[in-house]
Amino acid sequence: MKVCFFDIDGTLILSHGAGYQAFARAFRDLYGVTDLTRDVPFAGRSDRAIALDLMTLHGIEATEDTWHEFQEVYLATLPETLVACDGQVLPGVEALIAQLQTMDDVGLGLLTGNVIRGAEAKLTHFGLWHHFAFGGYGDIHPHRDDIARSAVLAASDHLKLARNDDSRLVVIGDTVHDITCARAIGAYAVAVPTGFTPMDELRAANPDLAVETLEDAQALVDWLAE
Numbered sequence: 001m002k003v004c005f006f007d008i009d010g011t012l013i014l015s016h017g018a019g020y021q022a023f024a025r026a027f028r029d030l031y032g033v034t035d036l037t038r039d040v041p042f043a044g045r046s047d048r049a050i051a052l053d054l055m056t057l058h059g060i061e062a063t064e065d066t067w068h069e070f071q072e073v074y075l076a077t078l079p080e081t082l083v084a085c086d087g088q089v090l091p092g093v094e095a096l097i098a099q100l101q102t103m104d105d106v107g108l109g110l111l112t113g114n115v116i117r118g119a120e121a122k123l124t125h126f127g128l129w130h131h132f133a134f135g136g137y138g139d140i141h142p143h144r145d146d147i148a149r150s151a152v153l154a155a156s157d158h159l160k161l162a163r164n165d166d167s168r169l170v171v172i173g174d175t176v177h178d179i180t181c182a183r184a185i186g187a188y189a190v191a192v193p194t195g196f197t198p199m200d201e202l203r204a205a206n207p208d209l210a211v212e213t214l215e216d217a218q219a220l221v222d223w224l225a226e
């Protein structure tokens with residue numbers, strides 16, 4: 001069996017800032033923050049880590065309770081900001097998914113810092129959610145390596161893999177964090193600079209394959225078909 005885990009933002013889609021806008025709206029409505037700092041990096045990080053860093057920077061106590069109340073407002077707002085920001089599915093994504101779905105021994109999952117309901121909102125908006133039956137999400141773990149490990153467990157569970165199954169794993173993402181978390185689970189790392197990390201920075205993290213867009217992912221398909 002082979003399992004391909006896709007990152008969402010900058011890899012499958014660009015939301016054109018819908019995630020940030022929904023974060024900003026939640027911080028404004030809940031805590032009166034009118035100017036949400038841009039000093040907390042979003043790319044490649046989990047929603048939980050981002051929200052807790054933002055709370056700390058804005059002097060809001062970061063607790064399980066504030067994390068949950070934040071999520072409720074964020075998730076209630078996200079469908080609106082997705083429409084308003086008018087994002088896009090990235091080039092080659094739909095064709096690559098369609099091609100991988102023709103391969104009997106390839107499973108498709110998600111490996112993302114988005115909370116699961118945020119991932120669902122974003123990918124439902126772009127008509128992609130139904131392609132992914134399992135994944136690792138940013139609800140619990142702040143660190144992407146742990147999200148990757150939970151994604152592997154979810155894949156094993158969903159695909160009913162034996163404990164000693166030697167599945168080949170692939171992580172496809174647009175940040176250095178995606179490459180490092182691929183290493184944490186022994187996966188083949190595919191880097192694509194369609195988010196905000198330039199190609200030279202991705203290449204410096206030594207992915208197994210780097211492509212300009214997922215339109216150029218034939219080498220991945222060939223590797224999977226070996």
Ligand SMILES: [Mg+2]
Pocket residue numbers: 007008009010011043044173174175195
């Ligand atoms: Mg990303």
